[in-house]
Amino acid sequence: MKPSVLDRLFGRRVVVPEAKASRTGPLIALQVQGRPVWTGRDLASLAREGFMKNAVVYRAVTMIAEAAASVPWLLYEGADEIAAHPLTDLLAHPNRRQSGAAFLEALYGNLLVAGNAYAELVMLGTKPAELHTLRPDRMKIVPGADGWPEAYDYAVAGRSVRFPIGDGPSPILHLRLFHPLDDHYGFAPLEAAAIALDIHNAAGAWNKxxxxxxxxxxxxxxxxxxxxxxxxxxxxxxxxxxxxxxxxxxxxxxxxxxxxxxxxxxxxxxxxxxxDFMEAKNGAAREIALAFGVPPMLLGIPGDATYANYQEANRAFWRQTVLPLVGRTAQALTAWLAPAYGETLRLWYDADAVEALSVERAALWSRVEAAGFLSRDEKRAAVGYGPAGVGGSEGAGEEEGEGEWTP
Structure with missing residues (x-):
C-alpha cells in the first residue's frame, strides 16, 4: 500500500488500495479538482478575426476540412475488412440534420480554428444512436481527482449541462491539437499565426x-x-x-x-x-498557410516556388496535412465507439479512393507489376489487397505472364 499525494503533502498515513493511475495527475487536481478549467483565450474573437474576416484562413480551413471529410472510411475486425456494420452506418448518418461529410467537416473545422473539437454521443439503450458536434467555445472540462477529465460542462445563454464520464462509453469525444503548456486544451494553428494574421488584416484595412x-x-x-x-x-x-x-x-x-x-x-x-506593404501582406499570407499546413500555391499566394507544379503541391497537401488528420481522427473514433459494439474493431481511411493520389497509386502498381519475382498474392498484398482466393495461389503471377495482373 502506498500513501497518496495528499497523505505525503500533509503527513497523514492512510492505507488505501493500490490502483493504476498517473502519478502526475493528482498534482494538477490539487488546483482544479471539481471546477471547470477555462480557456486562456477568447475563441469567439479568434474565429471572428481569423476565419470570418480573413480569406486566407477561411480558405485554408475549408480546404482541409472538406478534403478530410471526403475520405471514405474502412472498418476492420482484426485483418478482415467489414463491408457493412452499424458503426460505419452511424458515421454515414450521424444524426437527422447532418450527413456524415457535414458532421466531419464541422468537427475538423472546429479543431483547426479552436485547437479543440467535441462530439456528443447519444445512446439508445446500450448502442450508439446519434453523433452531434458541439461548439468548442461553450465547452469546459471538469478535472477529477486524478487530474484528468471526469465531466464536461456545456454552457449556452447562462444555462449549463454536465456530461459525466462513467464506466461505459464517454458521452463526449474531445479531439485536441498538441499544446505544450496546457494539460486539457489544444493549441489552435491560428494562435501560432496570430502576428501574421494581424499583419494581413491590417494590410487589407490599409488598402481599403x-x-x-x-x-x-x-x-x-x-x-x-x-x-x-x-x-x-x-x-x-x-x-x-x-x-x-x-x-x-x-x-x-x-x-x-x-x-x-x-x-x-x-x-x-x-x-x-x-x-512594399503588398509583399508584407503576401509574406503574412504565406505564414498563415504554413501554420495550417497548406502549400501557398494552392491558395493562390504569389511568390512561393516550393513545389514544381500544382499537382505536386496538392499531393504534399494530402500526404502531409489531410491524411495525418484523418488518421488521428480514425484512431480517436475507434477508441471512442468500438467498445460500445463489443467487438475488436479498427476504423481507418481508404487512401485508394483519393483522386489526388492516383499518380502515386499508379506508380506503385507499375513497380509491383514489374516485380516478376513476386506471386500474384504477394503483389496484391504489396498494394494493400488480400489474397485472391481460388486461383490466387503461389506462383500465379508467373503463370499469367508479366505485366498482366489485376488486383
Missing part, C-alpha cells in the same frame, strides 16, 4: 482606406493667399466638407479639383518602400 481616398495616399492643399495668411475656421471647415463629399471614395477617383482663393494642390506619391 487607400481606395476610399481616391486610390492614393493623399495630397496637400497649400494656401498661397496674399500676405501669406491662413484660412479662417469657417473656410477650413467648408473646404474639408467639400473634399469629403466630392472627392473621396472610389466613385470620385481621378476627379479634378476646382480650386479658388489662392489654393494650390500638391500631390503625394507612394515611395517604393511604402509600396
Amino acid at each position: 482606406a487607400l481606395l476610399d481616398n481616391a486610390a492614393r495616399p493623399s495630397g496637400a492643399l497649400v494656401y498661397k493667399g496674399e500676405g501669406g495668411g491662413t484660412l479662417s475656421q469657417d473656410q477650413f471647415e467648408r473646404l474639408k466638407r467639400e473634399l469629403e463629399t466630392n472627392y473621396q471614395g472610389a466613385m470620385n477617383a481621378g476627379r479634378p479639383l476646382l480650386l479658388e482663393g489662392g489654393l494650390d494642390w500638391t500631390a503625394m506619391s507612394l515611395s517604393p518602400h511604402d509600396m
